[in-house]
Amino acid sequence: MRHVLTTCPYCGCGCGVYLREEEGRVTGAMPSRNHPVSRNNLCVKGWHLHEFIHHPARITEPLMRKGGALVPVSWDEALAFTAGELARIAKETAHRGIGLLSSAKCTNEENFLFQKLARAVLKTNNVDHCARL
């Protein structure tokens, strides 16, 4: 068993958390006592943040709806379809029909690149984010 110091990805507070790893699996989360942001505290999301990692319902590959059912597809197929649909919608709506939703689990740098993709490439200011704490 070992404990790995990391940062909780669930919101912008950035609390310090130790993840407990046992035999290649993450089995627990606990606060970092000396972390300058959280000082031995985590909210309920932080205490449970390890639970999604190995959850059987976690989506780990692209899915596309075909014939009414979600089926696994390759990344190439998923990205080609998405790019084609974004181009079609942008053309049909003069870019007003496109909106992008990012994640608190991304880094600041990833979210910066995300909004650049939205504004510079897809020509939309419809950008939002799930972290509303």
Ligand code: SF4
């Ligand atoms: S979700 Fe909770 S534990 Fe995680 S960074 Fe935000 S306040 Fe801290």
